[in-house]
Amino acid sequence: MTTILAAALASPAAAETIRIASFDPELTRKGPGLLLRDIQSGKDNQVLAVAMVIAKVNPDVLLLTGFDWDHDRAALRAFTQLMARSGVDYPYLLAPQTNRGMASGADLDNDGRLAEADDSQGWGSFTGQNGMAILSRIPLGNVVDYSEGLWRDMPGNLIGDALSPEAKTVQRLSTSGHWDVELLTDPPLHVLAFAATAPVFDGPEDRNGRRNHDEIAFWQTHLPNAPFVIAGNANLDPVDGDGRHEAIRNLIENKRISDARPASAGGAAAADAGQSGDPALDTADWPDDGPGNLRVTYLLPSRALRVTGSGVVWPTDEEPLYQAAAVASPHKLVWIDVEIAD
Template identity: 35%
Template sequence: MFRSPLCALLIALSMAADGAPLAEESMTVAAEAPTTVRVATFNTSLNDDRGQLIERLRHGHNEARRVAAVIQRVRPDVLLLNEFDFDQEQQAAELFQRRYLEVGQFGEQPIHYAYRFTDEVNTGVASGLDINGDGKVEGPNDAWGFGFHPGQFGMLVLSRYPLDSAQLRSFRKFLWHRLPDAHRPMQPDSDPPRPFHDERTWRQLRLSSKSHWDLPVDTPVGRIHLLLSHPTPPVFDGKEDLNGLRNRDELGFWRHYLDSDQAQPWLVDDQGRRGPLSADARFIVMGDLNNDPGDGSGYSAAIEALLQHPRTARFDAPQSLGGEESARLSRLKPGDTPARTHTASFGSLAGNLRVDFVIPSAEFTVLNAGVFWPTTAEPEHQWLSATDHRMVWVDLSVKDASSEEN
């Protein structure tokens, strides 16, 4: 069930301007600390090819209002926003929080997040390489990650609870070829087979199309490592399957990161620290992962390897009635993935797919979960026009919420 506006108001009133509890209320807040945490991921489509998101937010952005309304309705405690353009001064993030989230939209109650994190991504950053093989070194396809300007399709984390950015592990610059089982794109129809990229280019390619972040958050149920990414869609390429293979390996990176029983000295983050996630760390893999377990153009085994990893929890996939209705009204051919679990609607060409995930570690109990996809009979359905993705949320608890985590 969603939190009531009264509950949200009490939480907001308990926080000072910097997000810390007011001194006179700190004992009450501690005594009534929740034992569950609602975590969500949402691809907001708040990006602009011309790099004008800041101006659009400043002058009134109807899609941003709808996105904010969804957030205000679901009221997650910890939230990852994909496709939110990054700027160094965080002007877009500040405007979105102050003018959209902290102002009631369409009758919803405002929501305040005391903590946020964003950082550089690979999208739109010129590589100086001919990545797409067209003989030129220019344009969005030759950036480290597809994008028309640096920061496009960025990632933004909003949280009610402290984010430990000092302990961030970022893998934005991790080289693709260093992945032990990297799937190197090959020239189509070549005999004998030969690589799509020359050796010099292949040795420089970055794996992450945006970034891979391990960002710790300290919650009432303990420390959680947020494992955040937004792999490239496995389409928009040629027979060499550049994007499909990259998506496969961007997901495969997290599988290696969870394999804590292996030393993996090759796994070095941008900060110079080596090795996988510690064996006793609680975590959540989350984001628009652009891979459906049963349908679509991606290598479904890559997402299944995360869903079925020994360290991840087993629970029923988040669902919605709206996803089921959408598939029926669109006359989509039934696929292997149940329509109730779909999280995105890509139109007649690709149909509806399950591509957005919140995957907690096995230490968590999943109390509730859902996909925010109202049916056409519900007034909130109009909010869906803001983005082709739907928010996915999960309510989590642990058996011993007072224990300390790494």
């Protein structure tokens, strides 16, 4: 009895397993208040499909990278109430205003007109359109918000001649935001959340391609001295589609980062002709005459964490969640299970 007790006391504490997910549900509408209306109606097929996908995975921490922001977090609170009715509770919410739809006061796209969606700090036709939010069962600690940092101030940036001298004085790096969010686990785990601009929809100056590169590269010099998971929509595939692919490849290959390579059978089955990357790793299902299927959403844990599971919610057409995942969003929810231990 004494020997058994002594052995138990000498054993390390059981590691805590946390499921983290990142999802761009495209819960964005054409005007303020419309998303809240659709959630409260209880009849919006897309809203209900998004809720079904999330409930199936049931993550402990969820980053949404496509969700309209409002001052009172009314839409987010209504959505969490909808989730709660499915038995999925998130008592801790984080949704500061992002750069999406925030007026810059400058002609950022150099078209001679002001106060357009392209002149916002991050593209948006109204304040907070297509913002970000974190939903968590785990209490949140310190939050460092880097979103006000100017693009020109980032060391080694690729801004070049992509902006006018006036635009360079106001243009922020973050399209949506860059957040370092501490989860009060033991030891604390940091979620490094972001959503980068798409590296398209510009001209030969490659403004969006350059900015996308630098939004991803930002994390190379902002990794905490603690366990972390980089989470979000990088809007960039390592090999396929448009953009400066070296940005995401360099991040994945950082010596402090591991890539669990979350995969799905649905992505593998939907492979595009001529695709160079592994289609099982894809996280977005866009038309073949457009971007095609790409890996753009990532969960990249630090090597201090042990990954015990991962996946992408992209069911095959024979699986029961197939229709819900298709209706929810062209993007697919990505998840990983990580073990936290001293």
